[in-house]
Structure formats: structure tokens, C-alpha cells
Amino acid sequence: MTAADPRFSINQMTVKQLGLPELVAACGELGVRHVGTWRAPVQEYGVEAAAKLLRDAGLNVTTHCRGGFLTALDEAERKAAVEDNKRAVDEAVTLGTDVLVLVSGGLPAGSYDLPGARERIADALVELAPYAAERGVKLAIEPLHPMYAADRCVVSTLAQALDIAERFPADQVGVCVDTYHIWWDDQAPAQIARAGAQGRIATFQLADWTTPLPEGVLNGRGQLGDGSIDMRYWRGLVEDQGYTGPIEVELFNDGLWSRDGHEVLAETSTRFTLHAS
Numbered sequence: 665m666t667a668a669d670p671r672f673s674i675n676q677m678t679v680k681q682l683g684l685p686e687l688v689a690a691c692g693e694l695g696v697r698h699v700g701t702w703r704a705p706v707q708e709y710g711v712e713a714a715a716k717l718l719r720d721a722g723l724n725v726t727t728h729c730r731g732g733f734l735t736a737l738d739e740a741e742r743k744a745a746v747e748d749n750k751r752a753v754d755e756a757v758t759l760g761t762d763v764l765v766l767v768s769g770g771l772p773a774g775s776y777d778l779p780g781a782r783e784r785i786a787d788a789l790v791e792l793a794p795y796a797a798e799r800g801v802k803l804a805i806e807p808l809h810p811m812y813a814a815d816r817c818v819v820s821t822l823a824q825a826l827d828i829a830e831r832f833p834a835d836q837v838g839v840c841v842d843t844y845h846i847w848w849d850d851q852a853p854a855q856i857a858r859a860g861a862q863g864r865i866a867t868f869q870l871a872d873w874t875t876p877l878p879e880g881v882l883n884g885r886g887q888l889g890d891g892s893i894d895m896r897y898w899r900g901l902v903e904d905q906g907y908t909g910p911i912e913v914e915l916f917n918d919g920l921w922s923r924d925g926h927e928v929l930a931e932t933s934t935r936f937t938l939h940a941s
Contacts, residue, residue, distance in 0.1 A: 667694070667695030668694055668695045668696045668697070668933040668936075668937075669933070669936055669937050669941050670697060671698075671909075671910055671911050671941075672696060672697075672698065672910070672911065672913070672933055672936045672937075673696075673697075673698030673699060673700055673724075673726040673910040673911060673912040673913070674687075674691065674696055674698070674699055674700070674912070674913060674929060674932060674933075675699075675700035675702075675727075675729070675869070675912050675913060675914035675915070676699060676700060676701050676702045676705060676706075677702050677729075677914060677915070677916060678913055678914060678915040678917075678920065678928070678929075678932060679920075679925040679928050679929050679932075680702075680705065680921060681921050681922075681923075681925045681928075682925035682926070682929070683705075683709075684705060684706070684709045684714055684717060685717065686925065686926075687699070687925070687929075688717055688718065688721045688723060690925065690926045690929050690930075691721070691723060691929070692721060693926075694929060694930055694933055696723075696929070696933060697722075697723065697724060697910075698723065698724045698725075698726045698910040698912070699718065699723050699724070699725055699726065700725070700726045700727045700728075700729060700869075700912045700914065701714070701718075701725055701727070701728050701729070701759055701761070702728075702729050702730070703728070703729065703730065703752060703755065706728075706755065706759070707755075711755050711758050711759070712758060714759065715758045715759045715760060718759065718760070719760065724760075724910070725756075725759045725760050725761035726761060726763065726867065726909070726910045726912050727761055727763040727764070727765050727804070727840075727867050727912060728752065728755060728756040728759055728761050728763070728764050728765070729764075729765045729767075729914075730752075730764075730765050730766065730767045730806075731748075731749040731752040731753070731764045731765065731766045731767075731792075731803070732749070732765075732766035732767040732768045732769055732806075732817075733745055733767065733768070733769035734746070734749070734766075734768055734769050734784060734785045734788040734789075734792075735768065735769035735770065735771065735772060735781040735784050735785060735818060736769070736772055736784070737772045737775065737784075742784065742788065745769075745788065746788050746791055746792055749764075749766075749788070749792050750792065750795055752764055753792075753795060753796045753799055753801050754799070756801045757799050757800065757801060761801075762800055762801055762802055763801070763802055763804050763866050763867050764796065764801050764802070764803055764804065765804045765806050765840050765867065766803055766804060766805050766806060766840075767806055767808065767816060767817050768782075768785045768805065768806075768817050768818060768819045769781070769785070769816070769817065769818065770812070770813065770814050770815040770816045770817060770818060771813070771814055771815075771818060778813065778818050781818040782818055782819065782824065782827075782828065785805075785818075785819070785828055786828050786831055789803065789828070789831075789832060789837060793832045793833075793836040793837050794836065796836065797833070797835060797836040802835065802836065802837070802838055802866050803836065803837045803838070803866075804837075804838050804839060804840040804866035804867050805819060805825040805828055805829055805837065805838070805839050805840065806819075806825070806839070806840035806842060806845070807819045807820055807821050807822055807824060807825045807839070807840075807842075807845055807846065808820065808842075808845050809844065809845045809848070811881055812881075812882075816882075821846070821849055821851065821852070821855070822839060822841070822846055822849070822851075822852055822855035822856065822858075822859065823851060823855050823858075825839045826839060826855060826858055826859055826862075826864065829864055830862070830864075834862050834863045834864050835863075837864070838859070838863070838864035838865060838866035839859050839864055839865065839866060840866060840867050840868075840869060841856060841859070841865055841867070841868050841869070841898075841902055842868075842869040842870075842871065842914070843869070843870050843871060843872075843893050843895065843898045844869075844870075844871035844872070844873060844885050844893070844914075846898075847873060847892070847893045847898065848873075853901055856901045856902060856905060857901075857904075857905060859905065860902075860904070860905020860906055860907070861905070863906075865902060865905060865906075865907045867909065867912060868899070868902050868907055868909070868911050868912070869911070869912045869913070869914045870888060870895055870898075870899075870911060870912070870913050870914070870936070870940055871885035871886065871888075871893075871913065871914055871915050871916075872885070872886035872887060872888050872889065872890050872891035872892070872893050872895075873886060873891040873892045873893050874886030874887075874890050874891040874892075875891075878918065882916055883916045883917055883918045883921075884916070884917070885914070885915045885916045885917055886915070886917070887915065887917065887920065887931070887932065887935060888913065888932065888935035888936060888938075888939045888940060889935050889938060889939040895939045895940040896939070896940060899911065899940055911936075911940065913932050913936060915932070
């Protein structure tokens with residue numbers, strides 16, 4: 665079997681049916697060098713134990729997901745969210761990655777104020793960004809497709825993400841460029857150039873857009889090559905701005921999760937080579 669592309673990174677959620685030891689073993693068999701981790705399964709396994717397992721296997725942790733959810737109106741909830749994000753930063757340090765991805769959070773119940781919610785994200789980063797930077801971790805604001813604005817992420821475009829990120833030094837706050845969330849936006853190429861000029865492209869993720877979307881829409885990310893997104897085009901835009909790091913495939917897909925995890929990992933690696941290399 666051909667070894668995985670050296671730039672290919674598998675996000676843990678793509679094959680969440682694999683426990684961490686099984687994922688590490690599968691990566692070893694397939695020659696996958698990079699993994700993006702998620703907080704819940706890492707915490708379940710034990711952060712220190714997970715870090716040792718990944719380190720001993722020679723796997724590089726590309727990102728840790730996810731921080732964020734910083735839009736609450738209640739002051740106690742906001743403080744709790746910042747403290748939880750600090751714990752996420754500490755986890756990233758233990759795991760050996762320098763990028764924490766932020767999914768910023770949706771509108772609080774009863775609120776209609778999108779600009780106000782975005783301001784609260786910036787307010788939280790005033791405390792969180794220096795904390796992360798002191799520990800060698802960069803925060804990556806990830807814009808999510810507008811269909812998630814109400815309940816998951818009020819930051820819907822790269823422009824909005826950069827408007828927040830630019831309030832902070834580039835070594836503290838950058839952006840996550842994810843094809844699934846930005847492929848529809850005709851302003852995204854210019855915003856990638858804007859991010860690149862400032863050194864704010866912290867990570868690059870791939871997922872395809874397939875229809876019909878499932879009920880609930882969260883788990884509708886398509887396998888590479890199954891949908892409408894030109895992966896090589898977006899990779900070219902990001903690399904033209906100097907991004908040379910690992911490229912992470914992050915798929916939330918019930919169909920993929922119902923299959924054998926090793927098979928899905930092998931397929932994803934092959935699809936990366938076919939559609940994104």
C-alpha cells in the first residue's frame with residue numbers, strides 16, 4: 665500500500681469510531697504522519713497518556729479542537745468559557761501542537777445581535793490570546809458556513825474572522841481556512857490573500873460539500889471528491905500565500921462513521937492524493 669502524502673493530516677473526528685490507540689496503529693500502518701485531535705476523546709483517554717501515545721508513535725499533532733463558544737451574555741458563563749479555553753490551551757501544549765482552533769459560538773438564547781456576539785468574542789480574546797501566546801499556542805478563529813450562525817458560530821466569513829484577529833498580534837491570533845465553510849464565498853480568495861499577507865493562516869482543512877444535507881446539517885461534510893469543491897484550487901490559494909504546513913481532513917459524516925475506521929482512514933488518504941495533491 666502506498667504511504668500517505670506527507671502533508672496529509674487526519675482529524676480525529678473523521679474516524680471517531682477508532683479509539684486513540686486504534687487510530688495511532690492505523691496511522692502507522694498507512695504512513696500517516698499527522699493527526700488533529702479533539703478534546704472529548706483526548707480527555708476520555710487522558711491528556712498526558714494521549715500525548716505520550718502520539719509522541720511515542722512519532723505522530724505530529726497539527727491542531728487541537730476545539731476552543732471557543734465565547735458569546736454568552738451572562739458574565740459568569742463568559743468567565744467559565746474563558747477558563748475552559750485556557751484548559752484547552754494547556755491541553756494543546758501537552759499534546760505538542762501550537763494551534764488551538766476556535767469555533768466561536770452562536771447567538772445566545774433570545775438574542776438577535778450578531779455584531780454584539782462577535783464583539784464578545786474579541787473581548788474574551790483580550791485575556792485568552794496572551795495566555796495562549798505565553799505558552800506557544802496560536803488561536804485560529806474558524807469561520808463556519810452561515811447555516812451555523814444561530815447555534816454554533818456567529819463568525820461566518822474569513823473577512824469577519826480577520827476583522828477580529830487583526831485586533832491582536834499575528835503570532836497570537838490567526839484563522840482556520842476550511843474549504844467546507846468558505847467555498848461558496850466569492851470574497852474568500854481575497855481574504856486568504858489578506859490573511860497570508862499578515863501571517864495569519866494558522867491551519868488549512870478540507871471537506872467536500874455534498875447534497876442533500878442531512879437533518880441537523882452538522883454531519884453533512886462530504887468525503888473528498890464526492891461533492892462540489894475544487895480542493896486543488898483552494899490549496900493553491902493557500903499555498904500561494906506561503907502556507908506549507910500539514911493539510912487536515914475533517915469530516916463529520918454519519919455514513920463514514922458507520923464504516924470500518926481503518927478503511928475510512930485509508931480511503932481518505934487516497935482521496936487526498938487524488939483530489940488535493
